[in-house]
Amino acid sequence: ESLAQLVGVCSMMHLPLESSPEGLDATFIGVPLDTGTSNRPGARFGPRQIREESVMLGAVNPSTGALPFQSLRVADLGDVKVNLYNLQDSCRLIREVYQNIVAAGCIPLTLGGDHTITYPILQAVAKKHGAVGLVHVGAHINTTDKTLGEKIYHRTSFRRSVDEGLLDCKRVVQIGIRGSSTVVDPYRYSRSQGFRVVLAEDCWMKSLVPLMAEVRQQMGDKPLYISFGIDALDPAYAPGTGTPEIAGLTPSQALEIIRGCQGLNVVGCDLVEVSPPYDLSGNTALLAANLLFEMLCALPKVTTI
Amino acid sequence: ESLAQLVGVCSMMHLPLESSPEGLDATFIGVPLDTGTSNRPGARFGPRQIREESVMLGAVNPSTGALPFQSLRVADLGDVKVNLYNLQDSCRLIREVYQNIVAAGCIPLTLGGDHTITYPILQAVAKKHGAVGLVHVGAHINTTDKTLGEKIYHRTSFRRSVDEGLLDCKRVVQIGIRGSSTVVDPYRYSRSQGFRVVLAEDCWMKSLVPLMAEVRQQMGDKPLYISFGIDALDPAYAPGTGTPEIAGLTPSQALEIIRGCQGLNVVGCDLVEVSPPYDLSGNTALLAANLLFEMLCALPKVTTI
Amino acid sequence: ESLAQLVGVCSMMHLPLESSPEGLDATFIGVPLDTGTSNRPGARFGPRQIREESVMLGAVNPSTGALPFQSLRVADLGDVKVNLYNLQDSCRLIREVYQNIVAAGCIPLTLGGDHTITYPILQAVAKKHGAVGLVHVGAHINTTDKTLGEKIYHRTSFRRSVDEGLLDCKRVVQIGIRGSSTVVDPYRYSRSQGFRVVLAEDCWMKSLVPLMAEVRQQMGDKPLYISFGIDALDPAYAPGTGTPEIAGLTPSQALEIIRGCQGLNVVGCDLVEVSPPYDLSGNTALLAANLLFEMLCALPKVTTI
Amino acid sequence: ESLAQLVGVCSMMHLPLESSPEGLDATFIGVPLDTGTSNRPGARFGPRQIREESVMLGAVNPSTGALPFQSLRVADLGDVKVNLYNLQDSCRLIREVYQNIVAAGCIPLTLGGDHTITYPILQAVAKKHGAVGLVHVGAHINTTDKTLGEKIYHRTSFRRSVDEGLLDCKRVVQIGIRGSSTVVDPYRYSRSQGFRVVLAEDCWMKSLVPLMAEVRQQMGDKPLYISFGIDALDPAYAPGTGTPEIAGLTPSQALEIIRGCQGLNVVGCDLVEVSPPYDLSGNTALLAANLLFEMLCALPKVTTI
Amino acid sequence: ESLAQLVGVCSMMHLPLESSPEGLDATFIGVPLDTGTSNRPGARFGPRQIREESVMLGAVNPSTGALPFQSLRVADLGDVKVNLYNLQDSCRLIREVYQNIVAAGCIPLTLGGDHTITYPILQAVAKKHGAVGLVHVGAHINTTDKTLGEKIYHRTSFRRSVDEGLLDCKRVVQIGIRGSSTVVDPYRYSRSQGFRVVLAEDCWMKSLVPLMAEVRQQMGDKPLYISFGIDALDPAYAPGTGTPEIAGLTPSQALEIIRGCQGLNVVGCDLVEVSPPYDLSGNTALLAANLLFEMLCALPKVTTI
Amino acid sequence: ESLAQLVGVCSMMHLPLESSPEGLDATFIGVPLDTGTSNRPGARFGPRQIREESVMLGAVNPSTGALPFQSLRVADLGDVKVNLYNLQDSCRLIREVYQNIVAAGCIPLTLGGDHTITYPILQAVAKKHGAVGLVHVGAHINTTDKTLGEKIYHRTSFRRSVDEGLLDCKRVVQIGIRGSSTVVDPYRYSRSQGFRVVLAEDCWMKSLVPLMAEVRQQMGDKPLYISFGIDALDPAYAPGTGTPEIAGLTPSQALEIIRGCQGLNVVGCDLVEVSPPYDLSGNTALLAANLLFEMLCALPKVTTI
Numbered sequence A, B, C, D, E, F: 001e002s003l004a005q006l007v008g009v010c011s012m013m014h015l016p017l018e019s020s021p022e023g024l025d026a027t028f029i030g031v032p033l034d035t036g037t038s039n040r041p042g043a044r045f046g047p048r049q050i051r052e053e054s055v056m057l058g059a060v061n062p063s064t065g066a067l068p069f070q071s072l073r074v075a076d077l078g079d080v081k082v083n084l085y086n087l088q089d090s091c092r093l094i095r096e097v098y099q100n101i102v103a104a105g106c107i108p109l110t111l112g113g114d115h116t117i118t119y120p121i122l123q124a125v126a127k128k129h130g131a132v133g134l135v136h137v138g139a140h141i142n143t144t145d146k147t148l149g150e151k152i153y154h155r156t157s158f159r160r161s162v163d164e165g166l167l168d169c170k171r172v173v174q175i176g177i178r179g180s181s182t183v184v185d186p187y188r189y190s191r192s193q194g195f196r197v198v199l200a201e202d203c204w205m206k207s208l209v210p211l212m213a214e215v216r217q218q219m220g221d222k223p224l225y226i227s228f229g230i231d232a233l234d235p236a237y238a239p240g241t242g243t244p245e246i247a248g249l250t251p252s253q254a255l256e257i258i259r260g261c262q263g264l265n266v267v268g269c270d271l272v273e274v275s276p277p278y279d280l281s282g283n284t285a286l287l288a289a290n291l292l293f294e295m296l297c298a299l300p301k302v303t304t305i
């Protein structure tokens, strides 16, 4: 089947390639899907390019002192074999793989793929943990209801998640939202559900350490999922993305957000919307690889120097 | 509806933008769809980029002497509003638009889009003209049956067309086919249907004028459709494509093929598989714009100097 | 005439293409001229690329609440047919087109083109409004007198404007100026005319909201023109420009400047110096399209949510 | 020692930089002008990039056995200080520099710049040698009369040259001409003057050795100028050019043409239309550097192994 | 050790990654070394990028009918852990790994790396098979003696091989040689050793099938090594290489050469000089992946359809 | 006249090319070496590209008022002829050239090259001035001891310098350090030697003017060397580098650091790790050229307006 040719791996951070989550504390896994994107495609190559740029990462985090591989068993489970010609079927395939991972007690760290994939991942996560808290970092609010009659694409992920009760709406924060919009409905929807919407302009030229103190308070010790769209960052830092928006966050703010999640009950993470054809330098993928490493360092039970 | 944002036009060759095919002899029209591609996406931007590079084209063809705008009324009908999130639905939308064009007696010259789109176009064309002859130029034979259970994507266009009786199989020629393959079935299938399969290696370092004399003989004066995948050409000439294959045709051979169709009863043409994100110079789109102009010059009733 | 091939349009934000300014409150219009540039050319393709990247913009500005299309009639007038082989003649052609626009009571929002074009635009604007205030954002002070005997190119725009009395010199502010210089004269000239020169280093790591409060005070309710060279921004954000200078402004500062003009009597705007050949990602044009949309949102009489 | 080639500030082929043509048999010289181009600019950077890529060239031509530096004194005279803001004045500046070179008995090999520059160079050459023969290689016939009233830009070079009696029209050959055209006049003009017009399609898949035997016959031993537009080659080989045309010549044909001029009375050469912003790999400039070296090897009095 | 970070793999054609050659008939293996290159570096990333582009290759060769995986056990052995800071030591490391492979009766197909690596590979191969025949395809003759006192870099591979008796000099053919040269010695040296030197210009516009018939005659049934520098091809087809030379071979000629080796006693192959930083489209790596697959198809004992 | 900047063969800032340091107060000099890099190569082309982008720089620094060419005799000494195939030998060649420069009383401003080169430069500098203070700006701490047994590459420069007593360890500051690490030893080593290590995160969103006040205090009036790795900056500003690290410094901070050295006893400077193959826009080289100009402006005895 030629479709399987596109998936396949060069491992994240030189970790062992495994085919089962059994015995793992956490795992990297790719979802090479981009047919849910509304503008520039290419995120199907995100997992491959993030892995490629990850090979220069070291195991030590000199800034936080984290030594993630000392206390956690981590691997790379390769890619989900998505169906590029059928978004609905892809969602089913993703959900099934993640149910298996989560059931094994393994925390998934996902290399996307466009933002559509967070929806089936949350289905799997919520099946195990119940409705979860969410730290969503990204440029787009992704609570659109539908377009052209389609209910599944990258702008509807969190709307569908609310529809199915996957989110603990009082513990949802969206950071970095911005850009012109065709309609105002999604903003109203998010706020009406109780989501905290932190616009990009509320972050300009500010440290996000205070914000994260509030977020930690809000999340408590209940299960939490981190969904990070690379388009949260300004296109200067992350040109390789499908729907770039001007005046975004900086990498230091991205690190403040992720490091600010340390100590929380993180049950899953994704880094989505990396589109390598628009990333000629490879540096968007490098940034993504670093952020995924930082997410790993922020997981529960990671020891430090 | 945000989906409509992606479609929209800067006109082909500065032609007038029209919304109806009535009164036109021929029309350019874009189909910005790429979700049927198996490797590198981006053909959704093909129509936009081909139009952009077309603006430097002149109305005179000094080589053939053709003056297409002297005898034909030609316009640009803009883009079909495809559904990027649903291939089946996109096929329906394309078919309906083309049925309308063909019904008006207007010959469509299509700016693709991936090769999936030829299937619904042929549905519309055959509805009017009956089973048509086909000059298919491209690297891939596109007679795969299905993958992962999906029957519609860019490798199945001509299989589906045969299934539905859209092709006059004794008048089908496929030129430029090459590349490794996961299975041998599609080659056998094409030949078993009576298609003439001209491999790229049968074309290496040869003029294709003799081949086209035979093709003209074979086609006679019955209706004929030209489907040109830009990947027929070597990637040196056309890097901006989704599934490049080495050792392909040259631009001069492409011109020999199209000019060789002059005098035939051409009822429609497409130029597909142009993927601008992989075409940094814009020259693949420039090549495509030129080939579309040459197709126009090869239509019935075009006068010459 | 082959020169006309280069101009031509794909409309800004999918707005209707019009040929006359009559009945319009504001209009986008392109000036594809780059022969006044001193280093990297390419700004002739600025209008085309800005339009291309504008197609994903929505009509709502969630940050300011502006709904510009609800209260204003806006169109795209296409491109001025400049004479690429004669700068003087191009200035004449631009001036004539803009006199017609301004006379119709329509506010022009210009897609440049290099900074030379602001001079003939100001000629047209001042003919109607008298000497105008100026918010000039850019890296270069553009008050050079001449080079090699030539008095018209992109470094002399505001010197020529002062020569002809087009500017109300007490209401001129230049923001973002920086870079090494061959001579010191232009800095002295600007200051001697009473211009407020805000160097880039005076903006580093600062919100420009306080500056803009002062600028609003200075401008009062008299007519004001905004001329925005994309090189005001750091090349990280806007690599696609002809004369990049290090250590520039950020996109959030650019938004603060434009939004800070809301409520003023803006009679025209331009966004110049976008050079697509140096903008491989298209993101400089995307930034420019956003800034032009924000300028539209800042025009008098725009309603909000 | 080849290692030394990589280091050093770039002159053409590491030749000494001179300020005077006195005592030189031949010289490389740059003309960084691109304001006469009708589509993509950037040829102003041609001389710089050709020099940069020339540094890896060796002094020996193993194919022809030529050892040009053994018998000729050759240098690099740097660049003509053109006036980018005034085409007419640039022509004057070029003409004056070349009159000085030619008067010194030095053969100029020019690094362009767009094709406009051949006109003032021919003025200087003809002032010394009288009307000269011409081997013009390029995609465009460049005998347009004027556009928008302008008589000087890159499409009019040879029309102006005929107007002023600079060409011996019976000894003019144009090779590689192709592409659609807005008008048919220039083709008729060239032929009416007695030029031999060899279309690109007359060259497809053929050795040009027989053609050059005829050209040598035609040129006899009278003075001859070679003007080589890099757009003569297919864009696959030379993407870095301002007005690319599909289905052009190959590098081996280019070498056949230049080597075919060996033994003729060549009094000057240019290589024009290299536009580095569109040459991301640098390989168009590398090709140009090699062709200029081959022109040097084809000059009168060059000894061989 | 941070050096190990650079090596590591995404497997060739989705083959199993193995750590030992035992039980294999043939293997792909990478040598990520580029410190022997004289101009543009980057070939260290050749293996990684070739593997990446190989993932779309199928197991069937429709042109030759070869089914290599039906009769041969093939794997990917990953990369040799070279020492980037010491060329001599890298040669030792390569030689040792290959001695192990060859000793196991496994045929190595190498993903380079610059042409330096062929020298230690030939040391290993000759240790097992004695002096071997050589089909060397490339732009450069690589029989320089030394530069700056250094005897090992990519221009000396075959000189060192002769010095050590690794080559059966009567069975050495070098195809595609061209380009200017700093000295003439290497050409004389190759010929004086009895090598057959086939210049690129002897190949222009010709099928190489007749040449390969002669080569097969010359090679007989004795052991033969194929060393293929991607710079043999024209830079239009293979821009991603360290020392591009104009007017090279075409992909169809490359296929004729490799397919022409079918039936010979091939004991090893390499594909070298792929430099991904200069291969923005990825198509040079795609070409390399295809040529390596064709080499596999040409190995002894491969069955056909 | 700024127009003259564009024309001419590139030396640094159009300075005269000299072959001897005699009589010079300061000099630019290139070291085109990149074989000490651990990831992406290409810094061998740093000097060439920095010179190319330097040509648009003017002689006046409007921000600081510095007029460096009024009081200092400055030239460009070209490039050190390094041995690309032998790192040890390259270090010897560099050391010898710099000993000659320093002995002449000339301050070297180096265009790198990877960070390896700072070690032999410091050998030469310390031979004249004794152990020097160091302001090291960069992402990497470069005090690794060895890798794979190799003691010389770009991560060991300052370790070797300490080993040989080249540094006055109480006057060493390292600014901008960050990134994951394979081991923690280098951080400990730097601190144990008394170096002040200022992590990038200590710089985020802060002016570095206060830091530099402390540094000036620490340095006193004793000799000081500035070593600036362009990777100190965030990859958004400097993508063209060999080992990019996320979340780095900004250009304004870089200027604050260099301008903060004004008044100190600076005896040498370098700007290293610029890799042009990864700098498609040329803007990393432009940034480097500007920083080198600012270093020149910060040298002792420079006069101001």
Ligand SMILES: [Mn+2]
Binding pocket: A048, A049, A052, A276, E052
């Ligand atoms: Mn990749």
Ligand SMILES: [Mn+2]
Binding pocket: A115, A138, A139, A140, A229, A231, A243, A273
């Ligand atoms: Mn998003």
Ligand SMILES: [Mn+2]
Binding pocket: B048, B049, B052, B276, C052
């Ligand atoms: Mn485009």
Ligand SMILES: [Mn+2]
Binding pocket: B115, B138, B139, B140, B229, B231, B243, B273
């Ligand atoms: Mn195809």
Ligand SMILES: [Mn+2]
Binding pocket: B052, C048, C049, C052, C276
């Ligand atoms: Mn464009």
Ligand SMILES: [Mn+2]
Binding pocket: C115, C138, C139, C140, C229, C231, C243, C273
């Ligand atoms: Mn400017």
Ligand SMILES: [Mn+2]
Binding pocket: D048, D049, D052, D276, F052
């Ligand atoms: Mn350059």
Ligand SMILES: [Mn+2]
Binding pocket: D115, D138, D139, D140, D229, D231, D243, D273
């Ligand atoms: Mn031309």
Ligand SMILES: [Mn+2]
Binding pocket: A052, E048, E049, E052, E276
């Ligand atoms: Mn890669």
Ligand SMILES: [Mn+2]
Binding pocket: E115, E138, E139, E140, E229, E231, E243, E273
């Ligand atoms: Mn080679």
Ligand SMILES: [Mn+2]
Binding pocket: D052, F048, F049, F052, F276
């Ligand atoms: Mn360069």
Ligand SMILES: [Mn+2]
Binding pocket: F115, F138, F139, F140, F229, F231, F243, F273
């Ligand atoms: Mn570093």
